[in-house]
Amino acid sequence: MQAGRGFRFGQLRSLGRLWPWLLLLVALLGVRLSKGAPLADAYALLSRPFWPGSAQSEWLRSAQQIDQQSQLLQLQSDNTRLRRLLQLAGADNSLIGAAVISRQTSGWWHQLLIGKGSLDGVSVGAAVLAPGGLLGRVASTTPTTAAVQLLSDDGSRVGVWVLRIRRHGLLTGLGTARPVLRFLEKDPGVRPGDVVVTSPASTLVPPNITVGVVQHVDDLAVPASEAVVQLSAPVESVDWVQVRRGGR
Amino acid sequence: MAALHRHSWCGATALMVPLLTLAAPQLLKLDGVAPAWAVLWLLPWALVDGPVSGTVAGVALGLALDSLQLGPASELPALALLGWWWGRIGRQGPPIERSFSLGLLALLGCLLLNLSLLVPNAWRGELGWSQLQTLLAQTLLTALLAPMLCSLQLLLWRQQTAGPKG
Known part of the structure; x- marks a missing residue:
């Protein structure tokens, strides 16, 4: 019994020593849940x-x-x-x-x-x-x-269309400088040099904003054609x- | 026994990690990829202060960095694991001081950190060459910087934990 009580007191003492770190962890969880608001705001203030x-x-x-x-x-x-x-x-x-x-x-x-x-x-x-x-x-x-x-981010998906042929597609970021444009249909008739703008049908972005220029077309892609797009805004x-x- | 975490200003230097991540100095980039600042700070900290402190520091850094990045990927598990592993290495064997050892530990740590981000992408079938390029560039750059930056930090942290000698 005494040994059990001693063990419990020992646990309490170690908890007493840990409470500043628990507080810190709770504060950091707050930072995480607020998507880094204190850190980003502090960085903005300092810079x-x-x-x-x-x-x-x-x-x-x-x-x-x-x-x-x-x-x-x-x-x-x-x-x-x-x-x-x-x-x-x-x-x-x-x-x-x-x-x-x-x-x-x-x-x-x-x-x-x-x-x-x-x-x-x-x-x-x-x-x-x-x-x-x-x-x-x-x-x-x-x-x-x-x-x-950015449009080049892995998780970015934006509805666009090719102005010349008026075919819609989904501009998908791949984590590289050039996202890929996935069309909804096979062989849409797109060719390198075609200008890509945001789609009037998109509910996420305003229509007809320049996005980039088609650089390379892959008509053999499945289930539909794909095109590599060079973005026109110089993000660097x-x-x-x-x-x-x-x-x- | 080391008690680096009792010096609050030592812990406050961890703020440099999110600040450097946000500032992303162009001079210290390889192929547009910045080094893993979290690895460069956590390695000497865990080596000096042990596995428990290393794990807590890894979790704290993971929470801070995850809050600054978009998307569901998390650096927290890998950083916590690295903090614990490096803490055990620091406690068990002779003190690690050689530049090569620091570089190798940083290389392995950065590799693990990047793999923890890459594997979920590969699982979803979204593995691309750019992700392998990021892994290679960041691992190489972190391993090259570790001997310089981690040696200095190790020296500083050990001076702090040694205390005044009578």
Whole structure:
């Protein structure tokens, strides 16, 4: 009996020594459940003096105007052009400029951390644009930062279509710089050089945003044709991005 | 007996791991892949402070890093296992000091960490060349950096745990 009591007291004493570590583990579980909100916000606060300057923002704006002009040239039907014009009517107010404060474009995760979060109106699922076209979508937000899942990430799936032939497909990230476009049908008639834009049928991203250019086509793929797409937005060099306010 | 975890500032250096993961300095990348900062911090910590502290540190690092990454993949199990394994190695044999030994332990640890991320992908049939490329680049880079960074940390941690000599 005495031995049993001693053992119990010994256990209690060791528990007493462990409680700071248990507290730390609970705190870290909190960090994990909040998707790293304290860490990401602390990093944003510490790195704020090193964020890109406003000149980059001006450059981004002018580059985006060029991008929009090229898109207008690509639109072939009146119906699509009218839809695009309607979108542009409120476009200026629906974009939030944000600095890229962390970048992982190789390795297991392809993601960006941007310096605007839920306090600035960034929401999960919002499309993230850069000069050249679509970069990805917001996957999670903290009050002052947001994590962006790039189109090249393993888990990225976005509905797109090839402008010339008007065939829909699913742009799937492979963890490489070039995602693959999986068509819904065999032999869709796509060829290298075709421009890929976001699909008007997609519920995740705004329609007709440039995504990239078809680089290689595999017509022998099963169950349907596949194409490797070179993304048009230079994710390695872009310092400022624009986020669509309110998701799609 | 080592009690590195009693020096709170020593534990606070673990914050460098998520910060370096986020900052991802371009100079320290191989083929666009950053080293496994968690491995480089955990190896000397566990060697000095033992298996229990190593496991707790591995779990803590795993939780912090998982919170920063998208997707369901987790580094926590591999880091906890590495913390325990390196802690046992540090407790049982003679003190590990050679650069080659540190590099080899870091290489094996990084390999295990990457395999723990790669195997679920392979299970789902999503294994690609880019993932093998990531595994090779990160393992090589971590093993090359370990002799430099881990030696310094080992020296520092052992000085802290040795205490004043009378």
